[in-house]
Amino acid sequence: MDNAPIGIFDSGLGGLTVARAVIDQLPDEDIVYLGDTAHAPYGPRPIAEVRQLTLWGLDRLVEAGAKALVIACNTATAAALSDARERYWVGQHIPVIEVVTPAARAAVVATHNHKIGVIGTQATIQSEAYVNALAAVPGLRVFQQACPLFVEYVEAGQTAGPELEGIAREYLAPLKEEGVDTLILGCTHYPLLTGVIGRVMGDNVRLVTSSATTANVTYNELVDRDLLHAPCRGAGDEPQHQFLTTDASSRFPILARRFLGPEVQSVSEVPSLPLEGGAQ
Known part of the structure; x- marks a missing residue:
């Protein structure tokens, strides 16, 4: 068993659809979600820039203690999956799941x-x-x-x-x-x-x-690698879900509660990655 959280990364709000499915399929698990709202959307950005932002975001989730990483963004997956698996799975034995x-x-x-x-x-x-x-x-x-x-x-x-x-x-x-x-x-x-x-x-x-199929893969990865959270959770030991964003001025907290639900109790800001030339 491993009671560390599952890390979920997205450029903004979209990954909440994956987070919802993960919470539904793995109700004992804690999650830590990072939405890089300061740089959203990723779609128009150069691939190299998306790769840099994605690896930076995944590093933050690893620092937060994530036992598995879900890249809940198709653009980020396309740009950084191979680098992410080499860095986190090969380098640190942290499973990396994509969409x-x-x-x-x-x-x-x-x-x-x-x-x-x-x-x-x-x-x-x-x-x-x-x-x-x-x-x-x-x-x-x-x-x-x-x-x-x-x-x-x-x-x-x-x-x-x-x-x-x-x-x-x-x-x-x-x-x-x-x-x-x-x-x-x-x-x-x-x-x-x-x-x-x-x-x-x-x-x-x-x-x-x-969303649902990625949650299935996440479940299987945790089972196969003995990373499931201990199932015995009583009163006062409910799953803890942490939500992080890189732009405090965004509407993320309001929309996150609307799109995901009451699990979004609070949203904390983390400093965003400064890009070369100041591009945001």
């Missing part, structure tokens, strides 16, 4: 016509992380579409409305024309937009998110 492979596997199971759509940030789409993850499946066709404004809407707390639906229709039209029957929401912010995305794509298209 791309679990969602890709779920999409393969879900599709019937072998046409899978992928939406994500510009960086995730350009990395072709999902194309590569699905490449070994014979007969599968993958169609990608960047949806850069979706993250900005979620971070602003706007998850519905005619303006957002109009943008969604424009983004998703090429995927509808291709006849995809399964759509991977390749950004952990996007599950917060399943209402509008599902409305635009229609009832015959299966929406696949990485």
Whole structure:
């Protein structure tokens, strides 16, 4: 048994969808969540910069005592996964869990016509992380579409409305024309937009998110490595969930409670990583 927390990293709010699934599937576990809101969104940033920010954020979670690391951000996964696994798993035997492979596997199971759509940030789409993850499946066709404004809407707390639906229709039209029957929401912010995305794509298209499948992988990693929290928790020994952000002026505390729930008791600020040239 290991009573240290699970560390979850994201560029902002999106990783809360993964945190919700982890809390639901592993109710005895403590978590420490870091949202790098000072630098969100990651999608438009250069890959090298996203890698630098991601490794910095994971370092902070390791310093907080995390026994396992979940990169709950597709852009960060695409930019830094191999470096993160070398640094933390090979170097420190801390498991590193990502969100791309679990969602890709779920999409393969879900599709019937072998046409899978992928939406994500510009960086995730350009990395072709999902194309590569699905490449070994014979007969599968993958169609990608960047949806850069979706993250900005979620971070602003706007998850519905005619303006957002109009943008969604424009983004998703090429995927509808291709006849995809399964759509991977390749950004952990996007599950917060399943209402509008599902409305635009229609009832015959299966929406696949990485949240539940990533939580499954997290559970399996903890079991396989004897890292589960001790199960005996009585009154006064409830799980402790810590939430950190790099921008105290953001709306993270309010939106975190709205999107995740009452587990967000308080949010603390940690200093953000200064980028070269002062880019924020």
